[in-house]
Amino acid sequence: xxxxxxxxxxxxxPIGSTNAAxxxxxxxxRSGIGPITNIATDRINTPIAAEIRDFNPLQHxxxxxxxxxDRFSQFAVVAARAAVKDAQLExxxxxxxxxxxxxxxxxxxxxxxxxxxxxxxxxxxxRSHPLAIPRYMPNAACSQVSMHLGLKGPTFxxxxxxxxxxxxxxxxxxxxxxxxxxxxxxxxxxxxxxLGTFKGWEALRVLxxxxxxxxxxxxxxLVLGEGAAMFVLERRDQAVARGAPxxxxxxxxxxxADAHDLTAIDxxxxxxxxxxxxxxxxxxxDEVDYVNAHGTGTVLNDKGETVxxxxxxxxxxxxxxxxSSKAVLGHSLGAAGALELAATALALHHQTIPPTANFEEPxxxxxxxxxxxxxxxxxxxxxxxxxxxxxxxxxxxALGRA
Amino acid sequence: MRFAEANNNSAGSGxxxxxxxxxxxxxxxxIPVERLTPETRLDELGAESLDVIEIVFGLExxxxxxxxxxxxxxxxxxxxxxxxPEEIEFSxxxxxxxxxxxxxxxxxxxx
Numbered sequence: 001x002x003x004x005x006x007x008x009x010x011x012x013x014p015i016g017s018t019n020a021a022x023x024x025x026x027x028x029x030r031s032g033i034g035p036i037t038n039i040a041t042d043r044i045n046t047p048i049a050a051e052i053r054d055f056n057p058l059q060h061x062x063x064x065x066x067x068x069x070d071r072f073s074q075f076a077v078v079a080a081r082a083a084v085k086d087a088q089l090e091x092x093x094x095x096x097x098x099x100x101x102x103x104x105x106x107x108x109x110x111x112x113x114x115x116x117x118x119x120x121x122x123x124x125x126x127r128s129h130p131l132a133i134p135r136y137m138p139n140a141a142c143s144q145v146s147m148h149l150g151l152k153g154p155t156f157x158x159x160x161x162x163x164x165x166x167x168x169x170x171x172x173x174x175x176x177x178x179x180x181x182x183x184x185x186x187x188x189x190x191x192x193x194x195l196g197t198f199k200g201w202e203a204l205r206v207l208x209x210x211x212x213x214x215x216x217x218x219x220x221x222l223v224l225g226e227g228a229a230m231f232v233l234e235r236r237d238q239a240v241a242r243g244a245p246x247x248x249x250x251x252x253x254x255x256x257a258d259a260h261d262l263t264a265i266d267x268x269x270x271x272x273x274x275x276x277x278x279x280x281x282x283x284x285x286d287e288v289d290y291v292n293a294h295g296t297g298t299v300l301n302d303k304g305e306t307v308x309x310x311x312x313x314x315x316x317x318x319x320x321x322x323x324s325s326k327a328v329l330g331h332s333l334g335a336a337g338a339l340e341l342a343a344t345a346l347a348l349h350h351q352t353i354p355p356t357a358n359f360e361e362p363x364x365x366x367x368x369x370x371x372x373x374x375x376x377x378x379x380x381x382x383x384x385x386x387x388x389x390x391x392x393x394x395x396x397x398a399l400g401r402a
Numbered sequence: 403m404r405f406a407e408a409n410n411n412s413a414g415s416g417x418x419x420x421x422x423x424x425x426x427x428x429x430x431x432x433i434p435v436e437r438l439t440p441e442t443r444l445d446e447l448g449a450e451s452l453d454v455i456e457i458v459f460g461l462e463x464x465x466x467x468x469x470x471x472x473x474x475x476x477x478x479x480x481x482x483x484x485x486x487p488e489e490i491e492f493s494x495x496x497x498x499x500x501x502x503x504x505x506x507x508x509x510x511x512x513x
Contacts, residue, residue: 203459205472205473
């Protein structure tokens with residue numbers, strides 16, 4: 001069993017695509033949520049999202065090759081390159097041969113799918129673009145990261161809706177911990193802000209029309225987002241030997257399934273994943289200082305997650321600082337767990353707890369410390385990041401200070 | 403059925419609406435339509451949140467209306483009434499029919 005650390009973080013997000021910009025917006029509670037600008041909104045009843053508005057693929061990819069990548073793959077590759085650079089890592093051929101690449105996404109190339117179906121069904125096209133399938137396939141982002149960085153070890157995609165990124169990172173963590181791979185590039189990506197996605201989520205009646213207010217009584221629902229976060233995970237001894245920057249140590253990973261409701265959170269299932277991460281990391285509940293919550297800003301999630309935290313932490317729940325980054329990042333589905341792990345690792349690194357932004361009104365059913373609106377400088381030794389997905393699939397990571 | 407025939411000239415009459423509402427609810431919940439009276443509560447029939455939004459979708463498709471139902475704001479729906487907006491609980495079959503009727507009336511009033 002090796003100790004595993006995060007040595008590189010790469011981000012493409014609605015609040016900035018450098019670690020510094022991302023962190024300062026999170027700490028200041030500057031939200032990336034705003035009116036939709038990237039697509040036509042005449043048929044969308046909930047015309048807000050946390051979009052990435054300044055992403056130009058031609059800044060990152062050869063014009064001749066950019067057509068091979070759907071937007072979700074572009075995000076993943078850009079974030080992966082940034083993570084490797086951030087880790088000051090030289091990917092030697094020997095390392096590349098065994099490096100794991102595990103990426104989570106809830107959908108796949110949804111932009112490609114939306115465009116293809118519009119042409120076929122909407123415009124009566126008789127043929128599809130020859131790259132439609134390789135751009136759309138749900139493993140495309142992972143494959144593109146592998147190809148662009150030359151990573152040749154165990155490589156696959158995890159799909160578990162809103163927990164996809166966390167499942168990917170947890171799997172990568174366990175592979176490095178067990179010695180199956182010396183290093184891993186892992187994270188989550190999603191580019192889901194197309195008409196089909198909005199209409200599907202609208203039909204579930206959970207989208208807000210103004211903004212996302214997690215744990216706040218006057219919440220109005222969740223807001224969709226997009227982005228990617230990728231990490232370099234490596235053995236702690238190797239990282240220390242090469243003098244790499246270390247953001248945080250990954251301590252434990254817990255997973256569970258509710259086997260209950262297709263969309264509603266089950267507090268017992270969520271609590272089992274939290275307890276699982278604590279057990280896996282040999283962390284006591286009373287040692288945890290901070291939880292970056294799933295915190296979607298829906299009544300069902302926020303109440304259910306509060307109950308789950310009380311079940312998992314017992315009396316020490318009242319000592320926890322809990323915040324949701326979704327007021328700032330929106331909900332980027334399969335990328336959410338990865339972007340939120342970045343928030344959690346940076347919180348440990350900076351010893352600062354990012355707030356729950358847009359917190360306006362306490363809710364008697366949500367009675368924990370949600371760090372409302374203002375970041376808090378506080379010693380953080382242990383922290384967790386939680387993802388609870390549709391389909392009842394839960395994944396939670398436990399981290400320690402580097 | 404007798405009442406529906408008596409009213410067959412007034413599109414969207416109360417009886418026609420409640421019959422369609424019963425059919426949509428019965429099909430969504432996979433239960434015989436005979437079990438549904440105006441007083442039947444959806445929760446008694448075991449309708450969960452996803453069932454309810456499927457029923458809402460069925461109503462919107464059938465009547466070409468938009469039901470302002472939000473999963474997050476309980477089961478109260480605000481609909482336009484004669485004396486301004488009114489809140490109706492999305493609770494019994496009769497409530498659902500009432501909501502639909504008011505939304506259809508508002509649609510016909512709209513320019």
